[in-house]
Each structure stands twice: as C-alpha cells, then as structure tokens.
Amino acid sequence: MAVWIQAQQLQGDALHQMQSLYGQHFPIEVRHYLSQWIESQLWDAIDLENPQEEFKAKRLLDSLIQELQNKAEHQVGEDGFLLKIKLGHYASQLKSTYDRCPLELVRCIKHILYTEQRLVREATNSSSPVGGMMDSMSQKYQQINQAFEELRLLTQDTENDLRKLQHNQEYFIIQYQESLRIQAQLTSLATLPPADRQLREPALLSKRATVEAWLTREANTLQKYRLDLAEKHQKTLQLLRKQQTIILDDELIQWKRRQQLAGNGGPPEGGLDILQSWCEKLAETIWQNRQQIRRAEHLRQQLPIPGPIEELLNDLNSTITDIISALVTSTFIIEKQPPQVLKTQTKFAATVRLLVGGKLNVHMNPPQVKATIVSEQQAKALLKNENTRNDSSGEILNNNCVMEYHQTTGTLSAHFRNMSLKRIKRSDRRGAESVTEEKFTILFESQFSIGGNELVFQVKTLSLPVVVIVHGSQDNNATATVLWDNAFAETGRVPFLVPDKVIWPQLCDAINMKYKAEVQSNRGLSEENLVFLAQKAFSSSSNNPDDYRNMTMTWSQFNRESLPGRNFTFWQWFDGVMELTKKHLKPHWNDGAILGFVNKQQAQDMLMSKPNGTFLLRFSDSEIGGITIAWVAENPNKAGERMVWNLMPYTTKDFSIRSLSDRISDLNHLLFLYPDRHKDEVFSKYYTPPLSKAVDGYVKPQIKQVVPEFTTANPDPSSGNPTYMDHGASPAPVNHPHTYGIYPPMSDSMLDTDGDFDLDDTMDVARHVEELLRRPVDSQWGGQQS
Secondary structure: OOHHHHHOOOOHHHHHHHHOOOEOOEOHHHHHHOHHHHHHOOHHHOOOOOHHHHHHHHHHHHHHHHHHHHHHHOOOHHHHHHHHHHHHHHHHHHHHHHOOOHHHHHHHHHHHHHHHHHHHHHHHHHHOHHHHOOOHHHHHHHHHHHHHHHHHHHHHHHHHHHHHHHHHHHHHHHHHHHHHHHHHHHHHHHHOOHHHHHHHHHHHHHHHHHHHHHHHHHHHHHHHHHHHHHHHHHHHHHHHHHHHHHHHHHHHHHHHHHHHHHOOOOOOOOOOHHHHHHHHHHHHHHHHHHHHHHHHHHHHHHOOOOOOHHHHHHHHHHHHHHHHHHHHHHOEEEEEOOOOEEEOOOEEEEEEEEOOOOOOOHHHOOOEEEEEEEEHHHHHHHHOOOOOOOOOOEEEEOOEEEOEEEOOOOEEEEEEEEEEEEEEOOOOOOOOOOHHHOOEEEEEEEEEEEOOOOEEEEEEEEOOOEEEEOOHHHHHHHHHHHHHHHHHOOOOOOOOOOOOEEEHHHHHHHHHHHHHHHHOOOOOOOHHHHHHHHHHHHOOOOOOHHHHOOOEEEHHHHHOOEOOOOOOEHHHHHHHHHHHHHHHHHHHHHOOOOOEOOOHHHHHHHHOOOOOOEEEEEEOOOOOOOEEEEEEEEOOOOOOOEEEEEEOOEOHHHHOOOOHHHHHHHOOOOOEEOOOEEHHHHHHHHOOOOOOOOEOOEOOOOOOOOOHHHEEOOOOOOOOOOEEOOOOOOOOOOOOOOOOOOOOOOOOOOEOOOOEEOHHHHHHHHHHHHHHHOOOHHHHHHHHHO
C-alpha cells in the first residue's frame, strides 16, 4: 500500500507529527496530488554530500514542477478552477525556493518520506495483534515519551509557582514600601507640637505594627515558596539527568555502536531524527528550567531574605549548567564517518552534526569545525583532558568547514567533502606490530556560544579508528585491523584497546557479517562453512562444530602468523575469497552454485559417489583469491578406475579474460553440478551470447577454455572451433595425425604432480586459438590443405 494512503489514516500525535512536516517549504497539497509520482522517484540514489549530484536533483525539481503544472491543467469545474490556480502557485513557489539549491528539495522530500514511513510503521506495529504486546524497543520509546510528558508538567508547575512567587514578592515590596512610608511619618512627628504628635502617633504606631507583622509572616511565606520551588527544581533536574542518561548513554551510544558495526557490514545504524527530536526536547526543557532558576536567583537578589536558599540556588544553577554542558558536548557527533582505511593523497569525506544546534540557535552564528588526525596516544591524552593543543600526527588538506543549518530538516551539520591526508607521522611500533596495525583517529573540534554568549562551549569528538596506508597493497591487512577493532571494541574503552583474543563464535559472527556485506548477499556462511574455516584456522580435522565453540583465536593467529605450510595468514586467505566472490562470483554464490569452503579431500569424498562428469566449485587452499573446479572422471592410466581431477585455480586475472560460467560451458566433460543439477540449468543464464558470423572473410577472435587431456581437435575445418570428447569414451588423450593448426603438438602433460591442470598452459592453447582466428578464413584453411 502507498505510504501516503497509510499516512492519511494516522491519528492523534502521529497525525500531528505528520502534518508538521509540511509548510511553505513543501505544501501538503503537493504531497497529496503527486503522491504516486513522489513515491516512485529514486530520491535515495542522490548523494546529498556530493555537489556533482546537483544536476540530478535539478532534473527531479524540473520534473516535479512539470507534474504540478500538468496536474493543474487537467482541473475542470468550479472547484477545479481554484485548485488549478493553487497548484500553479505551488509550482512557481517551489521553483523559486529550490531553483538555486535543488539538493535541498531532495533533502526535504527524503526527510518527509522517511518520517512518514516511520510513523506508519509505528502505528501499524502498535495496532497489530503482535504489536499489541509491544516489543522492548516500543516500550522503551513509550517510557521516554512518558518521561518527557512528566518533565513538561513539572516545568509548567514550576513556571506557575515562579509566577506566583514573583506576584507575592512584588506585593511584599509594595507593603515594605508602605512600612517605610509609615516610619517616615512617625519620624516627621518629632517636628510637630506635642499635642498633635500624641493625637496622630498611636494610629501610626498601630498601623506600623500591623504592617510589620504582615511583613514578617509574608517573609516566612516567601522563604517557604522559594524553598518549595527549589525542591521542585531539584526533582525536575533529577528526572532530567535520568532522562538524559537514557538518551545519551543508552540510545546514542547504541547508535554509535551500530555505526561501528556498520563499518564491518552490519545493518545501517539508522537515522538520527528520533534521537535529535529527543535531544531537542531535552535542550528545550533544560533551557526553560535554567531560565526559571535564573529568575528565582534574580528574585532572591531583589529581595534578600536570610536562609539556605542562596546556597540551594547556586547548587541548582551549577547542576543545570552541568546538564546542558553534557548534552551539548555529547550531541556533537560524527554522522558520516571518514573511511577507516585511509590512503594518503586520496580525497575523503565526513559529516559532523550537532543534534541540538537548531533548538539552541547555534546556527545564528554558525561555528567552524576543524579536523585533525591524531595518534592513539594523543587520543588517550585528549580523553584525560591533558593539554595536547596543536598536537597532530599528520596534515589534512581542506580540514576546516562551517556548520550549515538546513531549515527543512532542522539539522545543523558540517560536510567535509574534499579532505585529503597529505602526510602522516607514525609513532614507534611495538614488537611485531606492523604499520597496518597502527591506529589513528580524526579529531573534530569546534567552539560556539549559546544564550547570547552566556555559555561558551568547546566541543570535540573522535572518529572511529582509522588505519593509514600509502599503497593499495596494504589495504588487506589494514582492513583486518579495522574489522577486529569494530567487532570487539568495548563501550567506553581507552583508545583504542581491544582484546588480544576472542572466542571462535564471536569471530564467526564478525567475518560472516563482513562476508555478507562485501558479497552483497543474504546467503551468509553456513555452519559447514564455519567448520571448514575453523579447521583452517586451528589446523584441526574435527567436523564437529561443538569442538570449536569454546576455542579462542588470537590476533596473531588471525593476521600475523601464516597458516601452516603457507605464506599467508588466515585473514589474507579469507579476504581473498571475499574479493574474488565480490568481483566475479556473486551471482553464482547467491544461486548456491558454489560450495566454496570445501577442502580437496572432502571434494573427493563427495564426488566419488556421483556419476562421471559431476563437478563442484571450491575455493583454493593454496592460493589467495583462487577457485578451482573438481570433477570425477575415468582414470586414463588405469582402466575401470575413476578419480577426481582438480583444475588449477582461477583468479581475478583469469575471470577478467573469461567468466566462470563461460569457462564451465567450454568444458564439455563437466556435466552435472554437485549433487545432480545439469550445468546448463544453473549457468546458462550467464553464458555470453555467441559471436556474430564472419564479415568480409574475417571472424572475430574468441578465447575458449580447454583442458587438453579431455579434448580433441575437430576434423571438420569449416567449424573453426574445437570439439570435446564424448564422455563415454576413454578420457585418455587421443592423438591425431592431423592437428589442423589448432593445437600445437603436446608432448608434456598439463597435469601437475597432484593431478591438477596448469591453467597457464591451457591459456597458451587459448591464445594460440585466438591468434589463429584472427587470420582470414581462406588463407587459414588453405595453408592446411595444401
């Protein structure tokens, strides 16, 4: 169902929130009459941080205005006439508003659609039978909203009490002035004759006594009002602290943790709209209470009454300042992290956001944010508030940016679009630590004031750890450092401490998350895959998953020490598999055509029970980023015996020449993908279409994969292509006296000592075929026949 149809069914506060999304910046009528068109556009495909995307946004703006104008032209009748005028006005208004800044229109509509979807989702969950029993998140949100309502009522109550106190104090001052006037009259009686003084003095003395008695009682009452108000403010501040702790120490920290895991391929951390709305409510409530406390202090100064209230107000003022300081400094966050593997001399971006900037009017004097790269030791010193000013570990170009306020979304943020790390200064490394294990961080800092320079804040925030590289060859090991840190960092840690070892299931979760994200697949690593990886990691032969549940893996095992008998680490091998799958094998992995995580012995055991021509695809054990084909066929050296053959591994270099599916198509001795699916059923949709026929006596060259021991030349020269042996015949090579120039004489076998085919030699044959096919057809065959 369209979002707009569902949004119109919202009720109560949700409906009010939805209506508040619209205004002059984007009229609700436009949303209504163009709902289908708006929801069908690819708003998310536009990167708001990339100025080069502005032309796309401009096209969308022009299309929106055109749609509005078309809608207006089709209105008929009396009501249609008014609507026609209104829609035409909206078209002109939108063009005027966004013509110079079309990206702001995209930002506005994305915000509207996101909020509507959230409101509809929340309403659907709360009204559905399952949603009737609200999940823990919904309950938490409800508790937060209830606490805000309680804070609103408390703040309103103290506001009423403060007004009452002010009114009573003003009346008290009037009466106090009256008592001074009476005293002045009594003093003036001394100048009168005794008879007149005796006549007037008793009445004045009685009046003075009455007023002074009232003033004494009222002073005590005012003091009680002040103390009661201070106690109410104490209660409000306690609840404010509790609410702020939930939002900043729970919800915001969880968002940051999700952001960190997203760096490993976890689900997106989610938008900040809800968090910002909560932080803005906190800021508004804190500021209202702060102003009330200041007014109470002003009343005390205006009419000092001895008692504990002065100390109480000082404590309240100190507490409320601490609360708002914590809110402002904690809500200065990195919305878009810089890349965690950072290459020098390469452009990168980041976005910093102040969640309470709009509510506290910080944008009225937009602050500037500065970015600096600092080392792990410098980051530790920063958190200890040690003086590290002007300390940095490198030079970042374009590292200053002014925060911008986006009125449509109410966000205040700084978009660093063109930063570049010019140079890096490394520290002395510890022990076996390599440069790709050294962690840095980007420090973002700014200064601004609120309340007319009443409070000045110096804010700073650190990015997730980054590993600096100078060459692409370092990317693999740097990614390992980032993966380990993102996965196993603990909240509130000292920068950037991580455990040196973790239990195997924890590592499985991390690499599975990374694998699914890199390959962009919902098909993650199965339990069988993880057992294979455990066998590789721990040099074990056990097939029981339970044997690995309590085993631990150290960082050294993960990416320092080479696997037994290999010159690469566990991570380097796994990362090679990911890269190969991501670049060339993604559809086949998603189809389930690649078993992948199977060793040579397992492949042999699986295939020997299957008919000849059955094959499977497994990742190479001996080569980084390699995949091999294993198949079962007759042993050419021993009649009646079958064996499993393994093709030398393919790598990215090979697939850049010819795809996996085409290579499988080329090899006619491969019949069934394990366990029993015909290969064409699985791979035919990925085959490259046949090339066109010869033109002007020339044919286009084409490379085909051949395995000489399983092929024979085609005796029909007119076809120009090799044919493959019938699998019912002996798999031993067949020697023909005439090769027709297609294959060179082969005296040496292309099998290695393990029964694997050497791919380089087979590609020599392919290149020979390609060279041959470049020749004109007539001369090619004429030379053979003569």
